[in-house]
């Protein structure tokens with residue numbers, strides 16, 4: 001059982017939770033994730049580590065209430081316990097030895113990007129960051145990222161904060177203005193990561209994206225999280241979640257992501273009915 005130490009709402013339906021998990025906090029690295037189960041009967045869901053504090057023994061997760069399990073998790077309060085919390089899982093991001101890096105985060109993808117930004121910045125790497133969301137309310141961790149980056153650029157779809165438009169507009173401008181990066185890291189919706197990767201390909205800049213497919217076991221056994229990269233099949237949970245953005249088959253990933261939409265709606269519907277019985 002894992003105790004919730006802190007819970008904050010940081011955006012509409014976006015919740016930050018700090019969970020006491022000293023063994024995981026002792027080993028976690030940027031890019032890794034945990035699998036949790038809210039209760040004995042619950043489903044297992046992957047959530048990226050948004051921060052870790054080895055001294056305090058805590059792992060921070062940030063999630064949006066989008067499905068049955070995240071809504072169930074959002075009902076818990078500090079002092080409550082999460083049944084299972086396993087990790088760190090996946091491969092840590094490869095961040096060492098970079099001179100200048102551009103990090104691009106969209107929506108809740110900003111959360112997994114944060115530990116990478118912090119790690120790079122603490123190592124003395126020059127880090128430019130672009131983050132975007134549909135409106136200012138959804139733009140999370142702005143102050144934290146501002147404190148851990150060389151330059152920060154904001155974008156919102158409705159223009160309520162920063163550039164009115166997409167993060168990719170800013171990526172395009174920075175590249176056209178002759179900013180040269182050794183690495184670009186993009187984390188967010190698949191369409192956003194696909195757009196960033198196609199731009200950086202033109203400039204030959206190595207680009208890492210973080211894949212977040214459906215996961216069941218998180219340990220390489222079920223095959224649910226497979227992604228095609230450079231014509232070969234990989235499992236995001238053990239080989240990723242980071243992959244070369246220039247080689248990922250995004251069209252297939254988008255098709256696979258849409259496959260279970262109906263089942264998720266159905267699960268929510270059934271659980272609501274059952275909870276009334």
Ligand code: FES
Nearest residue numbers: 218220222223237
């Ligand atoms: S989640 Fe089952 S193989 Fe990756």
